[in-house]
Amino acid sequence: xxxxxxxxxxxxxxxxxxxxxxxxxxxxxxxxxxxxxxxxxxxxxxxxxxxxxxxxxxxxxxxxxxxxxxxxxxxxxxxxxxxxxxxxxxxxxxxxxxxxxxxxxxxxxxxxxxxxxxxxxxxxxxxxxxxxxxxxxxxxxxxxxxxxxxxxxxxxxxxxxxxxxxxxxxxxxxxxxxxxxxxxxxxxxxxxxxxxxxxxxxxxxxxxxxxxxxxxxxxxxxxxxxxxxxxxxxxxxxxxxxxxxxxxxxxxxxxxxxxxxxxxxxxxxxxxxxxxxxxxxxxxxxxxxxxxxxxxxxxxxxxxxxxxxxxxxxxxxxxxxxxxxxxxxxxxxxxxxxxxxxxxxxxxxxxxxxxxxxxxxxxxxxxxxxxxxxxxxxxxxxxxxxxxxxxxxxxxxxxxxxxxxxxxxxxxxxxxxxxxxxxxxxxxxxxxxxxxxxxxxxxxxxxxxxxxxxxxxxxxxxxxxxxxxxxxxxxxxxxxxxxxxxxxxxxxxxxxxxxxxxxxxxxxxxxxxxxxxxxxxxxxxxxxxxxxxxxxxxxxxxxxxxxxxxxxxxxxx
Numbered sequence: 137x138x139x140x141x142x143x144x145x146x147x148x149x150x151x152x153x154x155x156x157x158x159x160x161x162x163x164x165x166x167x168x169x170x171x172x173x174x175x176x177x178x179x180x181x182x183x184x185x186x187x188x189x190x191x192x193x194x195x196x197x198x199x200x201x202x203x204x205x206x207x208x209x210x211x212x213x214x215x216x217x218x219x220x221x222x223x224x225x226x227x228x229x230x231x232x233x234x235x236x237x238x239x240x241x242x243x244x245x246x247x248x249x250x251x252x253x254x255x256x257x258x259x260x261x262x263x264x265x266x267x268x269x270x271x272x273x274x275x276x277x278x279x280x281x282x283x284x285x286x287x288x289x290x291x292x293x294x295x296x297x298x299x300x301x302x303x304x305x306x307x308x309x310x311x312x313x314x315x316x317x318x319x320x321x322x323x324x325x326x327x328x329x330x331x332x333x334x335x336x337x338x339x340x341x342x343x344x345x346x347x348x349x350x351x352x353x354x355x356x357x358x359x360x361x362x363x364x365x366x367x368x369x370x371x372x373x374x375x376x377x378x379x380x381x382x383x384x385x386x387x388x389x390x391x392x393x394x395x396x397x398x399x400x401x402x403x404x405x406x407x408x409x410x411x412x413x414x415x416x417x418x419x420x421x422x423x424x425x426x427x428x429x430x431x432x433x434x435x436x437x438x439x440x441x442x443x444x445x446x447x448x449x450x451x452x453x454x455x456x457x458x459x460x461x462x463x464x465x466x467x468x469x470x471x472x473x474x475x476x477x478x479x480x481x482x483x484x485x486x487x488x489x490x491x492x493x494x495x496x497x498x499x500x501x502x503x504x505x506x507x508x509x510x511x512x513x514x515x516x517x518x519x520x521x522x523x524x525x526x527x528x529x530x531x532x533x534x535x536x537x538x539x540x541x542x543x544x545x546x547x548x549x550x551x552x553x554x555x556x557x558x559x560x561x562x563x564x565x566x567x568x569x570x571x572x573x574x575x576x577x578x579x580x581x582x583x584x585x586x587x588x589x590x591x592x593x594x595x596x597x598x599x600x601x602x603x604x605x606x607x608x609x610x611x612x613x614x615x616x617x618x619x620x621x622x623x624x625x626x627x628x629x630x631x632x633x634x635x636x637x638x639x640x641x642x643x644x645x646x647x648x649x650x651x652x653x654x655x656x657x658x659x660x661x662x663x664x665x666x667x668x669x670x671x672x673x674x675x676x677x678x679x680x681x682x683x684x685x686x687x688x689x690x691x692x693x
Contacts, residue, residue, distance in 0.1 A: 211321035252382030358539020363393025429456030485539030533558030
């Protein structure tokens with residue numbers, strides 16, 4: 137399949153990859169028709185989607201069934217008045233109906249807006265009005281339907297509500313009762329251009345209100361690199377990405393790139409993350425490829441991994457935040473598998489990564505993906521030297537790369553703020569070593585300036601993570617009269633260390649950081665907490681910690 141979209145599909149080393157990665161983009165490409173329905177013709181009995189619940193219930197969907205069901209769902213949506221270019225919010229957790237819904241909306245030409253089930257009514261109102269949402273397709277649990285109902289009085293654009301159950305309130309259509317009765321879907325005769333908006337994600341909002349990131353119909357093609365190379369997949373692979381379907385990571389790991397190569401997408405439908413149940417699923421369903429954010433690996437390495445039969449597992453990847461080297465080493469010691477890190481944003485596909493032909497350096501994001509023209513730039517726009525901190529940017533003067541977003545939908549001024557003069561600014565700071573590997577430092581607004589030094593939070597976090605007491609931590613800056621800012625560590629301790637939380641442990645951790653990294657970087661303030669504030673994608677919200685500290689300082693005069 138990928139031969140239709142790449143000039144060359146196998147690479148021997150990174151130089152070969154840099155020289156010869158070249159995409160072929162068909163006119164009027166539509167992933168649902170041109171990939172999924174094509175597999176239904178070429179390999180109808182291959183399993184496309186393997187969906188499982190924690191209680192052992194599971195269901196396998198072949199490519200033939202995916203075509204038949206998505207046609208039926210598309211016909212149902214059309215009967216409800218959903219048309220091309222309509223904005224449709226999808227709140228379906230990890231229910232299998234999510235995949236049927238997304239592909240059906242692609243077939244109609246409607247714009248898919250995935251959203252997390254954790255949204256409040258205020259969040260839903262914001263999205264409904266920002267995007268002019270016409271329809272909401274949701275899971276019918278008590279919290280979700282209550283938030284949607286509470287949002288409706290302030291959401292005049294919403295005309296259609298659909299629940300997949302188990303709760304179907306008054307005013308909601310009943311998916312499983314009505315969908316089988318819908319008329320068969322007839323493929324529309326419209327011709328979408330490749331540049332029409334197909335998918336829009338609201339960013340997870342580490343700072344400020346979420347932005348609406350619009351991707352066009354070519355976006356899935358950008359994820360061929362994700363599935364075929366970074367995840368190292370092929371027909372017969374069973375790939376498991378841990379991600380909420382309301383987060384862009386779901387598109388990275390369980391929707392597009394994996395199906396370009398004909399792999400099986402595995403979904404564990406669990407309400408809450410449990411490290412043990414995740415390991416049990418890998419064992420039971422013979423997962424061959426696994427991807428999760430560093431947060432998940434941080435918890436996995438504290439489990440007795442040797443107690444599980446993970447012999448089917450061949451390949452592991454991570455993205456979402458930078459990976460602490462100590463977690464890399466502990467996971468490899470337990471499994472024998474290297475973690476291959478990648479970097480990207482909701483606005484992009486993978487821009488940096490560790491491909492199969494690249495030797496990982498623990499803690500490094502890897503090398504630039506030649507799909508993007510990556511530049512590491514100073515504040516004045518000049519290129520950085522090796523080992524110099526700079527902003528990761530994408531040059532676009534020769535055209536928009538496949539996979540880069542088209543715009544912040546409905547907000548041209550915000551788009552211009554980050555994308556101007558032929559350069560897209562990611563807002564992420566890194567440095568490049570002499571071998572060309574990139575190392576994450578932090579967001580541009582997370583870097584701490586203390587006594588003339590610029591301190592990246594990640595390097596201090598990595599030092600703390602190598603102490604046996606620390607499960608997770610976040611580094612932020614606190615205003616200081618003499619130093620400008622001082623480093624603060626907010627730390628989640630292991631259960632067996634919590635009783636020791638106090639001045640002695642604080643001093644021990646401070647000395648540990650001084651020994652592990654440059655002494656001036658040590659945290660002068662340490663706070664122990666039960667949990668860190670995070671976005672739906674698992675990213676630590678350092679801005680929330682800073683805001684809370686500022687409020688406390690104000691209250692204390």
